[in-house]
Amino acid sequence: MSLLTRRATGALLALLGIALPPVAAAATMPAVAAVTDAPPLFLGAAALVLAASAYGLARAAARLVLAPRRRTAAALLAGVAWIGVAAAVVLPAGPHPAAGAVPAQVRFWSLPTGSRIAYVHAAAATGGAREPVVFLHGGPGTPGEGLPSVTAALVAAGFDVYAYDQLGAGRSNRLSDVNGYTVARHVADLEAIRIQLGVERLILVGQSWGASLAAQYLAAHPAAVRAVVFTGPGPIWPGAGHAIAANQPDRYRELLITFLGTLR
Numbered sequence: 001m002s003l004l005t006r007r008a009t010g011a012l013l014a015l016l017g018i019a020l021p022p023v024a025a026a027a028t029m030p031a032v033a034a035v036t037d038a039p040p041l042f043l044g045a046a047a048l049v050l051a052a053s054a055y056g057l058a059r060a061a062a063r064l065v066l067a068p069r070r071r072t073a074a075a076l077l078a079g080v081a082w083i084g085v086a087a088a089v090v091l092p093a094g095p096h097p098a099a100g101a102v103p104a105q106v107r108f109w110s111l112p113t114g115s116r117i118a119y120v121h122a123a124a125a126t127g128g129a130r131e132p133v134v135f136l137h138g139g140p141g142t143p144g145e146g147l148p149s150v151t152a153a154l155v156a157a158g159f160d161v162y163a164y165d166q167l168g169a170g171r172s173n174r175l176s177d178v179n180g181y182t183v184a185r186h187v188a189d190l191e192a193i194r195i196q197l198g199v200e201r202l203i204l205v206g207q208s209w210g211a212s213l214a215a216q217y218l219a220a221h222p223a224a225v226r227a228v229v230f231t232g233p234g235p236i237w238p239g240a241g242h243a244i245a246a247n248q249p250d251r252y253r254e255l256l257i258t259f260l261g262t263l264r
Contacts, residue, residue, distance in 0.1 A: 013060045020057065025050035054081070106171060109164075111192040113185065118171035119164035122151050131226040132160040133203045134193070136210030138232075140181070143170030159203070164193070166213075187217050194224055201226040208232050 025046040032042040059072070109117045124130070133154055137144035144165045151161045165172040167189055168181055175181060190213070194202050203226050206214035211233030218225050 009064055013057055013064070016057050021050045021054040024053045108171075109193060109196050111189055111196065113188050113192050115167045115185075115189050115192075116173040117164050117167065117189065117193065119162055120146050122147055122155050122161045124158050124160045125155050126158040130158050130160075131199060131201045131203050132162055132197060133205060134190075135161070135163040136190075136204060136206040136213050137163070137166065137169070138208030138210050139169060140166060140186070140209050140213075141169050162193075162197075183213070183216050186213050187220050190217050191221055191224065194221075200224070203227045203229075205229040205231065206233065 028049040029042050029046040032045040036042065062072075105120050106118050107121065109115075109119060111117060135144070135148060144163055147161060147163050154161050166186055168174055190202075201224055204214040204217065206212070206228070208231075211230040214228050214230065215233075218228055
């Protein structure tokens, strides 16, 4: 093999050493996770494949372009570098410090489903004779943002308004087994919330994933929903398309107040 060919082949292997290890690790992780849900095992397997493939390709490239005494060091450096990159990406997503003190306006429902749900509430200015409005946040797993800015107009129009952190999000409790986070569990929590509120029907406002949850709840408990608003919805039935863009905040506020104002 000529010197030029050796260098070209070595450069190609070096490029493969950059591109292929993360692909191999990404394929390994779900394959191992299908067998075990223990993070140390599926993350460890992915890290091992990442380092081994980076080392092997870097070693092959080094054999073509480097002196013998430098080949092992270069290959080890490639493997360690990829592990460092993976750690920089994965570790920030790991456990975070516990939340601080619970704000005074946050309350909790202890539901018969076993969920302890954090929520905030704004009481209707006129006694709350209408069905309550319940906001369902996106995610799943991301915390809610509390009561939206439209709340003041809703309470002035006679609506009780609630917003809660779904199971596994925000200040609500977590499950020890991740397999327990199902759509059915979220639907059951929402039904338990309706019963806890002592009302026959809810008005649901779902954002993104929250719209998907609202649709699933509506399908399971159609008589328990007075009205539903989907904003920037995710798929609202199996096989539905991608989420659509949400309305601009001012337009969303106008549409929501207009729609809820038609309810009598």
